[in-house]
Amino acid sequence: MEKNLNSVERMTASTEPAIAIRNLHKRFDDVSAVSDVNISVPAGAFLVLVGPSGCGKSTLLRMLAGLEPPSDGEIAFGGKVVSNGKAGVIHSAASRDAGMVFQSYALWPHKTVEGNIDWPLKVAGWSRKDRARRIEEVLEFLDISALRSRYPAEMSGGQQQRVAIARTIGPQPKILLLDEPLSNLDAKLRVDMRSELMRIHRATKATSVYVTHDQVEAMTMATHVAVLRGGRVEQFGSPDELLMKPQTTFVATFLGTPAGNVIPVQAVGDQLCHDGTALAPALMAEGHGKAQLLYRAQDITVGRQDGVPVMQATYAESSPIAGQTMITCMVGDLRITAMVDGFFRAVAGETIEISFLRAPDAVFDENGDRISK
Amino acid sequence: MNMLAARAPWLARAVQSRDFVPLIMLAFTALLVVAPLTMILLATLTPDGQAAWQAVTNSPLSRNLWWRPLGNTVILGIGVTIGSVLLGGFLAWLIVLTDVPMRRFLAVMSILPFMTPSFASALAWATLFRNERIGGQAGYLASNGIPIPDWLAWGLVPTLIVLIAQFYSLAYTLIAASLSSVSGDLVESAEMAGAKRGRILFGIVLPIVTPALISGGMLAFAGAVSNFAAPALLGAPVRMQTLSTRIYGMVQTGNIERGYVLALLLMIAAAALLYFSDRFVSGRRAFVTVTGKGTRTKRFALGRWRWPLFVFATAIGVITTIVPIVVLFASSMAPRPGVLFSNWTLHYWIGQGGTQIAEGQAGIFRNPHLIDGIFTTIRLGLTVAACAMVVGLMIAYTIVRYKASPYTRLLSQLSFVPLFIPSIAMAAAYIAMYGTSLGPIPALYGTFILIVMAATANLMPYAVQSGRGVLSQLSADLEESARLTGAGPMRRMMEIIVPLAIRGIMAGGLLVFVKIVRDLSLVVLLFSASTPLLSMIAFQYASQGFMQFANAVTLLILVLCLLASFLAHLLQNKVQKWKKT
Numbered sequence: 001m002e003k004n005l006n007s008v009e010r011m012t013a014s015t016e017p018a019i020a021i022r023n024l025h026k027r028f029d030d031v032s033a034v035s036d037v038n039i040s041v042p043a044g045a046f047l048v049l050v051g052p053s054g055c056g057k058s059t060l061l062r063m064l065a066g067l068e069p070p071s072d073g074e075i076a077f078g079g080k081v082v083s084n085g086k087a088g089v090i091h092s093a094a095s096r097d098a099g100m101v102f103q104s105y106a107l108w109p110h111k112t113v114e115g116n117i118d119w120p121l122k123v124a125g126w127s128r129k130d131r132a133r134r135i136e137e138v139l140e141f142l143d144i145s146a147l148r149s150r151y152p153a154e155m156s157g158g159q160q161q162r163v164a165i166a167r168t169i170g171p172q173p174k175i176l177l178l179d180e181p182l183s184n185l186d187a188k189l190r191v192d193m194r195s196e197l198m199r200i201h202r203a204t205k206a207t208s209v210y211v212t213h214d215q216v217e218a219m220t221m222a223t224h225v226a227v228l229r230g231g232r233v234e235q236f237g238s239p240d241e242l243l244m245k246p247q248t249t250f251v252a253t254f255l256g257t258p259a260g261n262v263i264p265v266q267a268v269g270d271q272l273c274h275d276g277t278a279l280a281p282a283l284m285a286e287g288h289g290k291a292q293l294l295y296r297a298q299d300i301t302v303g304r305q306d307g308v309p310v311m312q313a314t315y316a317e318s319s320p321i322a323g324q325t326m327i328t329c330m331v332g333d334l335r336i337t338a339m340v341d342g343f344f345r346a347v348a349g350e351t352i353e354i355s356f357l358r359a360p361d362a363v364f365d366e367n368g369d370r371i372s373k
Numbered sequence: 374m375n376m377l378a379a380r381a382p383w384l385a386r387a388v389q390s391r392d393f394v395p396l397i398m399l400a401f402t403a404l405l406v407v408a409p410l411t412m413i414l415l416a417t418l419t420p421d422g423q424a425a426w427q428a429v430t431n432s433p434l435s436r437n438l439w440w441r442p443l444g445n446t447v448i449l450g451i452g453v454t455i456g457s458v459l460l461g462g463f464l465a466w467l468i469v470l471t472d473v474p475m476r477r478f479l480a481v482m483s484i485l486p487f488m489t490p491s492f493a494s495a496l497a498w499a500t501l502f503r504n505e506r507i508g509g510q511a512g513y514l515a516s517n518g519i520p521i522p523d524w525l526a527w528g529l530v531p532t533l534i535v536l537i538a539q540f541y542s543l544a545y546t547l548i549a550a551s552l553s554s555v556s557g558d559l560v561e562s563a564e565m566a567g568a569k570r571g572r573i574l575f576g577i578v579l580p581i582v583t584p585a586l587i588s589g590g591m592l593a594f595a596g597a598v599s600n601f602a603a604p605a606l607l608g609a610p611v612r613m614q615t616l617s618t619r620i621y622g623m624v625q626t627g628n629i630e631r632g633y634v635l636a637l638l639l640m641i642a643a644a645a646l647l648y649f650s651d652r653f654v655s656g657r658r659a660f661v662t663v664t665g666k667g668t669r670t671k672r673f674a675l676g677r678w679r680w681p682l683f684v685f686a687t688a689i690g691v692i693t694t695i696v697p698i699v700v701l702f703a704s705s706m707a708p709r710p711g712v713l714f715s716n717w718t719l720h721y722w723i724g725q726g727g728t729q730i731a732e733g734q735a736g737i738f739r740n741p742h743l744i745d746g747i748f749t750t751i752r753l754g755l756t757v758a759a760c761a762m763v764v765g766l767m768i769a770y771t772i773v774r775y776k777a778s779p780y781t782r783l784l785s786q787l788s789f790v791p792l793f794i795p796s797i798a799m800a801a802a803y804i805a806m807y808g809t810s811l812g813p814i815p816a817l818y819g820t821f822i823l824i825v826m827a828a829t830a831n832l833m834p835y836a837v838q839s840g841r842g843v844l845s846q847l848s849a850d851l852e853e854s855a856r857l858t859g860a861g862p863m864r865r866m867m868e869i870i871v872p873l874a875i876r877g878i879m880a881g882g883l884l885v886f887v888k889i890v891r892d893l894s895l896v897v898l899l900f901s902a903s904t905p906l907l908s909m910i911a912f913q914y915a916s917q918g919f920m921q922f923a924n925a926v927t928l929l930i931l932v933l934c935l936l937a938s939f940l941a942h943l944l945q946n947k948v949q950k951w952k953k954t
Contacts, residue, residue, distance in 0.1 A: 067561055094567030106558035110580040119576065120566030171566070 016079035018043040018207040019064070019175065024073035025085065026059050026231075033059045035231045037073070041224050043174075046201055048210045050218040050254075051228035057211045058179055060228070064209055065100050065177050066093035077175060099173035099206075103180040105164040107152035113139075114148045116167045124171050138166040141203070158189045165197075169204055176206040182217065194220060215255050219243070227251050249368035252294050258326055258337045261295045262364070275332065279309050279356060284363045286371050293360035300338035302327055305355035313354050315346040329354065395780035398771045401764075402787050405830040409802035410640075410794075416805045417633050425630035429638070438631065439638065442614040446598055446639075449533060449615060450646070453597035454590045456537035460689065461544030461589060467686055469552040470578070472672045474683050480549070482690030487542040488938045489694065490891030492602035492911065493927045494535045497697035499606060500704045500713075500920055502526050507610045510920070513700075516711025527611040535603045538693040540596050544589035551585030552578070557671035570673060591650050598643050599795025601894035606915055616642075617797045617894060624801065624898055636801035644793040698931065705925035721921040737910075737925050746905040747929070753821065753906065754890045754937075757828040758882035764829055765836025766878070769844050772837070785837075792834040800898035803827040819901030827899055828889055835888075839881035843874050876944050883941035887934045907933075 017040035026034040034056040041047045049057040062068040064075060069088030074081050077098075082091040107116055114135055121131045139145040142162045152160055161181065168176065181197070182190045198221055201208050212218060218225050219239045227234040227242065227250070235247045246252035252260040263274050267289050271278035274293075285291040304310050313329035313336060320326075325344040328337055329352060338354050346352060363371045387393055416422055429438045464483045467473050486494075503512030504526040515521045524530050555578055563573045579586075604615040614622070616639040623632035675682060704710060706717040718724070724736040737743050772785045791799065803826065807817040817823040829836075847870060860868070893908045900909045907930050915923035 065561075065565060067564070093561070093564045098565070100562065100565050102558045102562060104556060104558045106556065106562040108559055108563070108577055108581075110577075119563075119568075123563075123566050123568045123572065167562075 015042070017041060017076075018045065018078055019047070019209065020076040020079075021060075021064075022074050022076070024060070024063065024075065025071045026056070026063060026068065027071045033231050034063070034070075037226075037233050039224075039226050039233065039236055041207065043078075043207055044205050045223045046198075046208045046210065046221055047224045047226065048212060048218040048222035049226050049228055050212055050215055051234075052254075053213055055228040056231035057213075057228050061100075061177055061179055061209060061211045064175075065098060066091065066096050096175065097173050098175040098177055099168035099171065100177040101164050101168050101179065101181045103183060105152075105160045105184075107160055107163055107167070109152050112149050112151055113144065113155075113163050113166075116152070116163060117170050120167060120171050126171075134170060138170050141169075141200075142166045157184055158193070161185060161193060162196075165200065169200065169206070172204070173206055176201070176204065176208040178208065178210045180211055180213070182212070182214075197221065215259075216257060219255060219257075227254060245370075246294070246362065247370045249292055249294070249364045252362065252364075256296075258297045260361070261297065261300065261336050263293045263295065263331075263334065263336070265291055265293055267291075274311070277309055277311050280360050280363075284360070284371075286363075288365050288371065290366045291371065292364040292366070292368065294362040294364065295356060295358075295360055297326065297337040298339045299356065299358045299361070300336065301355055301357055302329075302338055302340050302344060302352055303355065304353045305357065309356045311354050311356075313352055315350045315352045316348060318344055318346070391775055392778045392780055394771055395775045395778040395784055398768055399780050399784045399787065402768065402784060402833070405764075405826065406787060406790055406833065409799070409806040409827075409830070413633050413637060413802040413805035417630060417637060419630075422630045422633065425628070425634045429631055429634045437614075438619065439635065442616045442619045442635075443638075443642065445529065445604075445608070445613060446615045446617075446642075448529060449536065449600075449604070450594045450598045452533045453536045453540055454594040456533070457540040457544040457593035458548075458586055458590045460537065460541035461546075462548050462586060464541070464545050464686055464689065465549035465552050467682055469549050469670060470555075470673055471675050471679075471682075473675060473679060473686065479683070479686050479690065482687065482694065483545045483549075484542050485690065485694040486539050487546065488887065488934050489539065489697065490602065490893070490908065490927070490930060490934070491535060491539045491600055492606060492893055492908065492915075493701060493891075493931055494538050494693070494697045495532075495603045495606040496911075496915060496920065496924055496927055497700040497704075498531050498535050499915075500700050500710060500924060502531065503710070503920075510710050510918070512710055513704075513713050516709070523611070528608055528613045531607045532603045532613070535607065536597045536600060540593040541689075541693075543592050543596065544586075547585045547589040547592070548582060551582040553670055555581050555670065560671040587650060591647055594650075595643060595647060595792070595795070598639075599797060599894060601797055601897055602912070605897075605912070617795065620797050620801055621897055624804070629804070632801055633805055636798035640794050640798045643795055643798075647793050698928075701924040701928050701931070705921050705928060707921070710920065721925050734919060734922065737922055737929075740910075742905045743907075743910060743926065746907045746910050749821075749905055750890055750907040750930075751933070753824060753828075753904075754886040754933075756821075756825050757832070757889045758885040760825060760829045761832045761836040761885045762840070762878050762882045764833065765838075765840035765881070766843065767840075768833075768837045769840030773841070773844055788837045789834045791831055794831075796831050796892070796895040797898060799831050800827055800895050803830075804898060819899070819903060821904050824896060824899045824904060828892070828895060831895055832885055832888060836881070836885065839877070839884075843877035843881065846877060847873055880941045880944040883937045883944070887937045887941075890933050890937070891930055 020040040021037050024034060024037040025032070037060060039047070049060060051057050059068065063070050063083060066083060066089050070083055070085050072085035074084035076082065077096060080091075082096055083089050108119070111119060117135050117138060118131055121134060126134070136145075139148060142165060144159065144162050144166060147155060147159055147163070152163070155163070161184075164181070178197070182193050185193060194217060210217070210221065222239050224236070225239050225242055226236045229250055235242055235251045242251060242255055246255065246260070249262045253262055263279065265272035265274045265279055265285075267282045267285055268278070270282045272280045272282055272285055272291060272293065279293060311331055313331045316328045316330055316335075318325050318327045320343060323342070325340050325342065326337060327340060327344060328335060330336070331354075336354065365371055417426060428434050461483075464479070468476050468479050468483065473479065499512060501513050502515075502521050502525055503510070504515045504521040504523065505511050506523055506527060510516075512521070512526075515526075559577060559581075560573055563577045568576060599617060601617045601621065604613065604618050605621065608615065609618050616635055620632050620635045620639065623629065623635060700713070703713040705721050706719070707713045708716050708718055708720070720736055722736045723738045725739065768784065768788050772781055775781045794802075803823060804818060807814065807823055807826075809818075810816045817826075891908065893912060896906050896909060897912065900906055907926055911923045911926035911930065914920075914926060
């Protein structure tokens with residue numbers, strides 16, 4: 001993890017980072033929601049906070065917004081400390097030059113689309129002329145001019161989403177915070193909105209922080225990804241870095257489509273074996289008696305191949321992906337994903353053989369931490 | 374049905390038509406609501422009735438019969454509306470939107486006044502503030518040398534205060550429910566936009582809850598205008614009349630047509646005002662707050678105002694609920710109103726008659742009417758609760774099930790008409806309809822069944838509303854999935870529908886029970902010696918100046934109401950238990 005932090009710091013060393021989070025903690029009574037988070041990103045970055053529900057990502061975002069004070073540590077925007085553990089919220093939510101898109105959209109139900117976009121500008125003291133011009137701009141930009149006099153209750157979820165974004169970018173915030181903005185949309189719309197959000201990011205150049213539990217969103221949109229688990233940053237880096245060099249088994253099995261396979265092994269003689277099948281030389285475990293091996297789905301195939309390790313497995317399901325088929329099978333309690341060319345179907349419960357085509361991509365110790373290779 | 378189809382095809386077709394059930398229910402509702410209203414109108418078109426119209430609207434008497442009572446009624450209505458919305462709105466804001474300490478406690482305190490009958494607070498007021506103006510014993514304060522001016526002892530001001538003390542909790546309930554639907558995200562997004570507290574309150578929160586403010590005010594207005602107990606006890610002794618006390622006076626003194634005319638005018642006045650404010654509400658948008666997550670409310674920090682505001686809110690609750698109960702209790706035990714808290718005696722409860730105290734009156738439990746009254750009151754409460762819930766469920770079911778029929782819309786509108794009819798006017802209409810024998814129907818005046826019918830009609834909107842609540846817990850899926858398991862209709866009824874609905878029905882019925890047990894304005898006209906009711910006994914004691922006896926009987930009613938409310942509360946929590954999981 002340290003190593004990755006260094007690489008990011010190199011990336012951002014040129015100027016003050018747009019967002020710097022240092023040793024940040026948040027405790028609710030006795031429960032620790034966020035612990036010792038260190039993240040910094042340069043201006044214009046698209047930072048995605050990803051993790052399973054309850055990992056502290058929304059709490060982290062609310063601290064960035066100034067809606068929650070941290071218990072310890074500090075947050076700085078462009079070198080200026082906006083919150084810290086001692087003073088709490090130093091610069092209020094309003095004075096951070098940050099906008100937030102809520103998961104619920106939080107559109108004011110008594111205001112029309114125009115009214116919703118107008119109000120923050122009015123509060124910020126814009127002149128009537130500037131407001132009218134800006135409203136036209138964002139309506140146009142999000143392609144919702146036709147909806148201008150609708151009330152929130154009269155629109156579909158996707159339309160409400162666009163209005164929520166329009167309202168947030170209206171005052172031209174330097175920092176854009178997004179709390180699972182796509183989670184209430186259907187699958188098709190979600191993919192469309194994803195590219196729409198990236199277009200908005202490119203156009204506004206606002207440094208964005210995006211919270212999601214969907215790793216696909218993280219991998220497709222982010223310049224920087226922080227994988228959170230139990231309130232801690234499991235790994236922080238670029239999407240490629242996280243995919244290529246996962247530092248823990250959690251990251252390896254959380255990211256990627258399909259996610260990587262992690263197989264527990266034991267050193268037997270000079271081999272690492274899973275349930276009697278030798279998979280890799282024991283040297284790779286660097287002296288650990290027990291270890292876990294990472295295999296990408298594309299490194300495992302169905303059918304016996306000569307000269308590589310082979311295991312018996314129970315076929316569970318398959319789904320075709322772009323001319324290949326992704327197969328899920330069970331080895332004991334272990335779920336393994338493999339790829340074959342062309343179409344493949346079998347009867348659920350049937351015994352098949354799987355072959356491990358290449359050496360493991362990474363080796364982790366018993367606790368799930370990477371053993372440097 | 375097949376036999377019927379063979380013998381009388383037209384009848385079979387009628388029964389199977391989608392309009393059949395709605396029409397039957399419509400006829401039933403018409404009998405309960407429309408017929409009495411028609412009859413009271415017809416009664417005023419007779420020669421006697423026309424003379425009464427003349428006397429009330431266009432004669433030297435009309436100033437005293439109509440204009441001044443109307444003025445007082447309107448002042449009370451508007452005053453109570455403003456007072457209730459301000460007080461209830463303040464408490465709702467404090468409890469829902471701020472970090473005031475002990476919110477749950479304050480919330481319970483704020484709904485309690487709704488459970489207490491208005492004559493309880495009116496009697497408590499009189500016990501404390503009565504002065505010597507109309508003779509009889511003076512109240513606690515005057516007896517202890519604190520001079521009470523007439524305006525504070527009698528008339529408009531105390532009536533206004535007593536009614537606000539009851540109706541603010543109604544406004545509170547509606548406004549608090551609306552405020553807690555304002556999601557924290559809405560407030561936080563305003564905060565992110567840079568708005569300050571006041572701007573968020575006036576720009577975002579208030580506009581969203583405006584419909585609730587208006588409907589809270591409407592209900593307070595309707596309640597105040599039709600209230601009988603408070604003006605009768607605090608105003609009538611000094612000849613401050615409202616329309617409801619005037620109607621009562623006219624019917625009591627045999628000027629029954631004048632009573633009818635006044636009742637009609639009161640209905641028109643109340644309906645007109647309520648109709649226009651309703652139009653105002655529905656003209657606005659009902660803001661459905663659209664949220665993905667559950668609503669989490671954002672609480673403002675009050676800072677150093679936390680405790681002072683807590684004390685203030687607690688004081689409101691204590692003064693409007695605890696103090697009246699304590700005063701009633703102490704007064705029912707104290708030998709004289711001037712000495713409330715010493716020399717307590719049980720005389721007013723169980724004392725023998727013919728002694729020095731209380732002009733020889735015996736304690737209430739020695740009054741044969743009272744024992745009778747307790748049972749009659751409970752019997753009336755239970756009967757009306759059962760009738761109202763059955764009628765409410767049937768109408769609600771018809772409205773939901775037969776949406777397609779054009780008669781259903783009419784039925785649904787008709788069932789809400791009693792909301793616009795002050796209960797004393799409804800009682801007058803029932804006298805007009807059933808006071809004398811009408812074809813096959815014998816004269817029902819003074820009978821138990823007439824009170825049951827009038828009360829059922831009066832509470833119909835409420836019953837239909839809670840019937841709809843019960844039905845909404847019974848989605849068609851539930852019954853259909855039971856049917857797919859092969860369970861027969863009886864079994865589905867007993868094991869799926871009844872268990873799902875019974876608690877909601879019980880809770881709704883218990884609240885009807887409370888409303889009837891503490892009611893005075895409906896029964897005051899329909900009551901007779903053969904139907905002694907606790908609220909009437911208390912009223913009679915009070916009118917004769919026997920405050921301690923009235924207070925003791927009122928305490929009995931309070932205990933009945935609180936027990937039933939408590940039971941309903943328990944049941945309601947049980948109803949919601951499975952909703953949470």
